[in-house]
Amino acid sequence: MGSRDSEMEGQENILQEIFDNFLRGSTVFKRREALRHDYVPDSLPHREDHIRHLAEILAPALRGSLCSNVLIYGKTGTGKTAVTRFVSKKLAERAEVLGSSLKICFVNCRIAGTQYRVLSALCSEIGLRVPFTGLAVGEVFDRFKQALDSRQVLLIAVLDEIDTIVRNRGDALLYELTRANANLQNGKLSILGISNDLRFKELLDPRVMSTLSEEELVFGPYNADELQNILEARARIAFEDNVLKQGAVKLCAALAAAEHGDARRALDLLRVAGELAERNGDKHVSEDHVRRAEKRIEHNRVAETIKTLPTHSKIVLLSVYLLNRSNINRSATGDIYNLYSELCAELGFGSLTQRRVSGLINELDVIGLLNSRVTSLGRYGRTKKTSLAVPHKIVRDGFLEDDRFRGMVDYTPRYLSSSL
DNA sequence: CGTCCACAGGAATGACGGGCGG
DNA sequence: CCGCCCGTCATTCCTGTGGACG
Numbered sequence: 001m002g003s004r005d006s007e008m009e010g011q012e013n014i015l016q017e018i019f020d021n022f023l024r025g026s027t028v029f030k031r032r033e034a035l036r037h038d039y040v041p042d043s044l045p046h047r048e049d050h051i052r053h054l055a056e057i058l059a060p061a062l063r064g065s066l067c068s069n070v071l072i073y074g075k076t077g078t079g080k081t082a083v084t085r086f087v088s089k090k091l092a093e094r095a096e097v098l099g100s101s102l103k104i105c106f107v108n109c110r111i112a113g114t115q116y117r118v119l120s121a122l123c124s125e126i127g128l129r130v131p132f133t134g135l136a137v138g139e140v141f142d143r144f145k146q147a148l149d150s151r152q153v154l155l156i157a158v159l160d161e162i163d164t165i166v167r168n169r170g171d172a173l174l175y176e177l178t179r180a181n182a183n184l185q186n187g188k189l190s191i192l193g194i195s196n197d198l199r200f201k202e203l204l205d206p207r208v209m210s211t212l213s214e215e216e217l218v219f220g221p222y223n224a225d226e227l228q229n230i231l232e233a234r235a236r237i238a239f240e241d242n243v244l245k246q247g248a249v250k251l252c253a254a255l256a257a258a259e260h261g262d263a264r265r266a267l268d269l270l271r272v273a274g275e276l277a278e279r280n281g282d283k284h285v286s287e288d289h290v291r292r293a294e295k296r297i298e299h300n301r302v303a304e305t306i307k308t309l310p311t312h313s314k315i316v317l318l319s320v321y322l323l324n325r326s327n328i329n330r331s332a333t334g335d336i337y338n339l340y341s342e343l344c345a346e347l348g349f350g351s352l353t354q355r356r357v358s359g360l361i362n363e364l365d366v367i368g369l370l371n372s373r374v375t376s377l378g379r380y381g382r383t384k385k386t387s388l389a390v391p392h393k394i395v396r397d398g399f400l401e402d403d404r405f406r407g408m409v410d411y412t413p414r415y416l417s418s419s420l
Numbered sequence: 421c422g423t424c425c426a427c428a429g430g431a432a433t434g435a436c437g438g439g440c441g442g
Numbered sequence: 443c444c445g446c447c448c449g450t451c452a453t454t455c456c457t458g459t460g461g462a463c464g
Contacts, residue, residue, distance in 0.1 A: 310451090332426085332427085333426085333427065333428085334426070334427075352451095352452070352453085353452075353453060353454080354427085355428095355429085355452085355453070355454080355455095356451085356452055356453075358427080358428070358429075359429085359451095359452090362429090374427085374428065374459095374460090375460085376425095376426095376427095376459075376460035376461050376462090377425080377426080377460090377461080377462075378424095378425085378460070378461035378462030378463070379423090379424075379425065379461075379462040379463045379464090380425060380426075380461095380462075380463095381424085381425040381426030381427055381460095382425075382426055382427050382428070382458095382459060382460060382461085383425095383426060383427050383428080384427080384428075421464105422463105422464095423462105423463085423464085424461105424462100424463095425459105425460105425461100425462095425463105426459105427458105427459095428457100428458080428459085429456100429457095429458085430455105430456085430457085430458100431454105431455090431456080431457105432453105432454085432455085432456100433452105433453085433454080433455100434451105434452085434453080434454100435450105435451085435452085435453100436449105436450085436451085436452105437448105437449095437450090438447105438448095438449090438450105439446105439447090439448090439449105440445105440446090440447085440448095441444105441445100441446090441447100442443105442444095442445095442446100
């Protein structure tokens with residue numbers, strides 16, 4: 001560790017630079033928050049049709065009538081949440097002017113986590129206080145309906161990422177919510193569900209499904225040109241004038257378009273590119289910054305996933321990584337399993353069965369760390385061929401950030417030397 | 421053209437831990 | 443507070459299968 005001193009000195013300099021830059025004020029950003037995905041801009045390019053459609057569906061609420069339940073589908077970064085927030089904001093403003101008793105409650109089901117917390121969020125929106133815990137869900141629900149009725153509220157419940165509570169907890173809450181209107185005299189309840197999962201329908205009881213999706217909106221992905229327009233509009237708000245090079249925006253749009261047309265990803269790329277430029281003291285944000293931003297985001301994502309992976313999944317991933325390092329880039333399950341067993345012994349863990357490891361490989365495939373697909377080698381059997389889904393180096397760096405597995409990235413497998 | 425490899429992946433079952441209702 | 447129930451993880455046992463080889 002002879003380099004420790006110069007390392008410290010380097011860090012010292014870096015810190016000074018960060019502080020200096022910060023005190024000088026940002027030279028790159030005007031309003032960085034315009035690039036965050038929870039920012040609701042004044043206009044949403046290429047979503048005019050959806051905005052109009054949704055507004056038409058919800059408009060009856062202004063006259064105090066019940067409006068149709070709506071289900072909104074679309075992959076991440078297609079503007080579902082933004083359009084909903086935009087329309088509901090305008091709607092609420094108008095209701096305010098009219099003195100209507102319309103309330104709109106926005107709940108993210110994934111963040112809320114449980115049915116109870118979703119329900120308690122709805123309660124607090126209509127001014128009903130419920131305990132954090134301790135009450136049965138049914139009891140809270142009764143109080144909720146009672147309050148809706150006695151206060152004569154028309155509530156639009158926006159349930160974002162609605163598929164997550166159904167997946168984890170079943171559709172009991174949704175079933176109750178969709179039937180609530182039947183027992184209400186004065187209050188009214190409409191539900192607006194937002195789902196990332198296009199197969200969400202299949203998880204639902206058909207009765208719930210039919211009431212929930214009186215109206216349906218499907219958000220398709222953006223193409224590169226649309227993404228570019230979106231980015232340009234946001235960039236004008238977020239960046240100082242003449243900081244952003246023309247090619248940078250274009251590249252962000254192209255990269256995100258190649259990956260499901262995800263606007264969230266495009267905005268992240270642009271923001272991180274800006275941050276890199278700023279940190280570097282550069283006057284302009286260039287294509288090069290965008291490329292580095294792409295690597296940075298991928299690196300963070302992988303490192304973060306590896307860190308939170310269960311131990312045995314880590315060992316499976318490590319096995320594929322080590323095989324890859326030995327120039328075996330598409331490994332058979334049997335080979336992975338043998339190396340996995342060796343690593344378990346080496347690290348002092350008991351090893352799982354091959355059946356289970358096969359399952360873990362599939363899970364890692366779903367998360368996007370591995371690619372695996374079944375192939376037949378005829379006489380020589382039938383297996384899954386598995387490879388890393390992300391660049392070797394990024395996986396390596398990910399393991400280097402993991403305390404327990406840091407030491408294993410350069411491990412030489414015994415299993416290989418015996419079989420090759 | 422049948423065989424047979426090397427697994428895939430479904431079903432049933434068990435161990436465990438955490439939350440919920442009474 | 444306790445017992446029960448439910449979800450998760452893992453094992454065991456099993457049937458299914460694409461295609462190179464003989």
